[in-house]
Amino acid sequence: MNVVGVSACPAGLAHTPMAAKALEKAGKELDWNVRIEQQGMMGPVNPITQAEADAADFVLIASDQKITSMERFEGKPIIRVDINTCIKAPKAVLKKCAAAVKKEN
Amino acid sequence: MKRILKEWEGAIMSGISYMIPTVIGGALVVGVPQLIGMCFGYGDLSKFAKTGGFFHLLYQINSVGWIGIGLVNLVIGGYIAYALGDKPALGAGFIGGQLATNNQLGFIGAIAAGLIAGYVARWCRKIKVPEKWNSAIELIVMPLLTVGSVALFVGVVLTPPLAWLNNGLTSWVKFMVEQKTNAILLAAIMGAMIGSDLGGPINKAAWGVGNFFFIEGIYQPCLYTNIAICAIPMGYALMSFIWPKKRFSAELLEMGHNNLIMGTFGITEGAIPFMMKAPQLIIVNVIGGALGSAAGAWLGVKSHIPPLGGLPGILTADNILAYLGGILVCALFIAIVAPLVADFTDKDSTPGEESMSDDDIELNIQ
Numbered sequence: 001m002n003v004v005g006v007s008a009c010p011a012g013l014a015h016t017p018m019a020a021k022a023l024e025k026a027g028k029e030l031d032w033n034v035r036i037e038q039q040g041m042m043g044p045v046n047p048i049t050q051a052e053a054d055a056a057d058f059v060l061i062a063s064d065q066k067i068t069s070m071e072r073f074e075g076k077p078i079i080r081v082d083i084n085t086c087i088k089a090p091k092a093v094l095k096k097c098a099a100a101v102k103k104e105n
Numbered sequence: 106m107k108r109i110l111k112e113w114e115g116a117i118m119s120g121i122s123y124m125i126p127t128v129i130g131g132a133l134v135v136g137v138p139q140l141i142g143m144c145f146g147y148g149d150l151s152k153f154a155k156t157g158g159f160f161h162l163l164y165q166i167n168s169v170g171w172i173g174i175g176l177v178n179l180v181i182g183g184y185i186a187y188a189l190g191d192k193p194a195l196g197a198g199f200i201g202g203q204l205a206t207n208n209q210l211g212f213i214g215a216i217a218a219g220l221i222a223g224y225v226a227r228w229c230r231k232i233k234v235p236e237k238w239n240s241a242i243e244l245i246v247m248p249l250l251t252v253g254s255v256a257l258f259v260g261v262v263l264t265p266p267l268a269w270l271n272n273g274l275t276s277w278v279k280f281m282v283e284q285k286t287n288a289i290l291l292a293a294i295m296g297a298m299i300g301s302d303l304g305g306p307i308n309k310a311a312w313g314v315g316n317f318f319f320i321e322g323i324y325q326p327c328l329y330t331n332i333a334i335c336a337i338p339m340g341y342a343l344m345s346f347i348w349p350k351k352r353f354s355a356e357l358l359e360m361g362h363n364n365l366i367m368g369t370f371g372i373t374e375g376a377i378p379f380m381m382k383a384p385q386l387i388i389v390n391v392i393g394g395a396l397g398s399a400a401g402a403w404l405g406v407k408s409h410i411p412p413l414g415g416l417p418g419i420l421t422a423d424n425i426l427a428y429l430g431g432i433l434v435c436a437l438f439i440a441i442v443a444p445l446v447a448d449f450t451d452k453d454s455t456p457g458e459e460s461m462s463d464d465d466i467e468l469n470i471q
Binding site for chain 2: 008009010011012013014015018041063064065066077078079080081082084085087088089092093096097100104
């Protein structure tokens with residue numbers, strides 16, 4: 001599985017990097033390719049390129065806030081999940097998203 | 106309904122996330138010259154408005170900070186609108202936020218204006234016209250409709266009720282902070298909110314309310330939140346120093362020490378790793394925050410200049426003992442109680458993953 005995504009929280013200090021790291025770590029454990037961009041206080045960190053976005057099976061947004069540059073992900077299935085859920089159970093989130101995407105197709 | 110409320114929450118949190126650097130920057134640029142002035146015995150820099158020299162320079166810098174604080178409604182209105190309606194909503198949101206300031210509608214007015222601008226812009230995108238008219242829609246009709254709706258709904262229709270609401274709310278908070286029992290109650294609620302989710306929506310709601318009264322010139326609510334914000338990470342730092350090292354995993358011990366810095370600058374997020382390890386600590390944080398802020402209110406914490414957060418807040422508080430006392434109460438409570446209810450050793454490393462069932466994960470597919 002190829003997954004890209006964005007994490008963002010109100011202050012952009014703690015939850016944002018924590019969610020990104022948790023998801024990327026869970027991806028490694030599942031042997032998936034997971035890349036999460038952090039839209040925190042400093043603006044985008046580890047930005048997702050257009051090529052990476054094009055190669056992704058789905059897009060995971062760990063936030064219920066405004067995410068910038070969403071046009072990169074046009075045409076891809078986009079799934080929003082609460083940021084705290086992504087920190088607590090990153091592996092289960094990734095698996096459930098993948099299952100949902102498979103069902104859609 | 107639930108979806109709409111969730112959307113509003115997301116938009117308001119986006120607005121707050123853009124407002125944070127504005128208000129913190131503004132408050133620091135107001136505060137630093139003020140502190141330098143105070144070192145020379147001048148509490149009020151405005152008397153140097155027309156003079157020259159060093160103190161006039163301080164006055165000039167200080168007034169720039171006030172511009173930042175005055176922009177808070179504008180920024181929050183604009184970015185709430187932006188979160189909902191993208192670029193076409195931003196201008197109307199800015200105008201609506203400033204309108205809230207001018208008509209004294211407070212943050213409720215700014216939020217209302219942002220929501221209206223955002224939804225109108227979103228609705229405007231759905232207008233279908235022959236292609237040759239597209240540019241006219243984008244350039245003329247959308248700005249007219251978004252700004253026009255803000256003018257009509259917030260500027261005219263909603264101004265009387267929102268002004269009444271804001272006025273009522275401000276006088277109510279003024280009344281609350283003047284009376285000891287009520288002040289303690291208000292402080293306890295705000296402190297509890299700060300402790301509840303450490304930088305999440307509830308925490309930021311309390312912080313936002315504190316700051317909105319801050320721009321109305323009522324500093325106590327902001328001081329109440331500042332006490333809890335500083336004290337909660339301080340509590341975990343203190344904990345890591347007073348308990349035997351063997352009670353902590355190496356990682357959490359390090360994080361505890363780091364919380365000294367987090368607490369100094371007022372970043373509650375520093376306490377998150379502990380909460381992740383043991384969710385029952387939420388209760389400890391809520392009680393600790395409530396106790397600390399309430400103690401501060403009981404001791405009569407006050408400020409006549411814009412308060413700074415974290416330990417620098419000591420410099421701007423009129424009653425230093427009250428500010429420090431509040432922090433101490435909360436920090437001691439957390440430092441003593443937290444290790445009694447939670448296990449910080451390495452035994453079970455990720456309790457979160459198992460405690461969460463698949464059904465708890467809510468996907469919102471777009």
